[in-house]
Amino acid sequence: KAGVTQTPxxxxxxxxxxxxxxxxPISGHRSVSWYQQTPGQGLxxxxxxxxxxxxxxxxxxxxxxxxxxxxxxSEMNVSTLxxxxxxxYLCASSxxxxxxxxxxxxxxxxxxTVL
Amino acid sequence: xxxxxxxSPSLSVQEGxxxxxNCDYTNSMFDYFLWYKKYPAEGPTFLIxxxxxxxxxxxxxxxxxxxxxxxxxxxxIVPSQPGDSAVYFCAASGDYGGSQGNLIFGKGTxxxxxx
Numbered sequence: 630k631a632g633v634t635q636t637p638x639x640x641x642x643x644x645x646x647x648x649x650x651x652x653x654p655i656s657g658h659r660s661v662s663w664y665q666q667t668p669g670q671g672l673x674x675x676x677x678x679x680x681x682x683x684x685x686x687x688x689x690x691x692x693x694x695x696x697x698x699x700x701x702x703s704e705m706n707v708s709t710l711x712x713x714x715x716x717x718y719l720c721a722s723s724x725x726x727x728x729x730x731x732x733x734x735x736x737x738x739x740x741x742t743v744l
Numbered sequence: 745x746x747x748x749x750x751x752s753p754s755l756s757v758q759e760g761x762x763x764x765x766n767c768d769y770t771n772s773m774f775d776y777f778l779w780y781k782k783y784p785a786e787g788p789t790f791l792i793x794x795x796x797x798x799x800x801x802x803x804x805x806x807x808x809x810x811x812x813x814x815x816x817x818x819x820x821i822v823p824s825q826p827g828d829s830a831v832y833f834c835a836a837s838g839d840y841g842g843s844q845g846n847l848i849f850g851k852g853t854x855x856x857x858x859x
Contacts, residue, residue: 633787662846671851672788672833685846719787721847732778733847735787 631656633722633736641742647708650739654701654722660684661703662726662733663695666717675718678703679726707741715743747771748836750850758858763821765853767834770815774836778847779808779819782831791832792819824857831855 634653663675674687678697695705721733749768775796780788794801794808807820834850
């Protein structure tokens, strides 16, 4: 069974631009979560989608948004990029959302660099 | 306010010895705990988990212990191997109001196993 795939793996953008990252979950998984990893803050939760609906959102500004499609694939978008948005963006999938109900499996991440 | 803390940023052990990685949490509503291993340029890989109704879970060389009264969990790796060298993240979640199961991560402990 294929794992979580994320595209692109690497991205370089300049301040003020916008970016869209894509995530395909493990086949059969319907829940997708997004995390941001930076050296200073570790892994921080961005948002979670289940059945095309955002179930939960972390403490990030409105420039960060996402969506999920009917095939469970998800995209996240960051508008008006800032230097501080440079990070590894990780996508995780699970069968269903919720703590003990489903372990999350991570993709390799997209490394975003904002110049 | 960090809800999940890994107070040791790094740990070095000799091959064949035991590695003990520690994690403390503050939120008593967490009911599920996970350990992830992460190599550079890859996403976190699920290692082992434990539900709050248990105090120990074992999987091969990896054992996780949970002390709910102390809000403390630890990961034991016995015997440690050079391939275990990676960053280990502790994560917690709980289906309580406003959470809906997203993972809260510690900042990680970098384990180095020396031959």
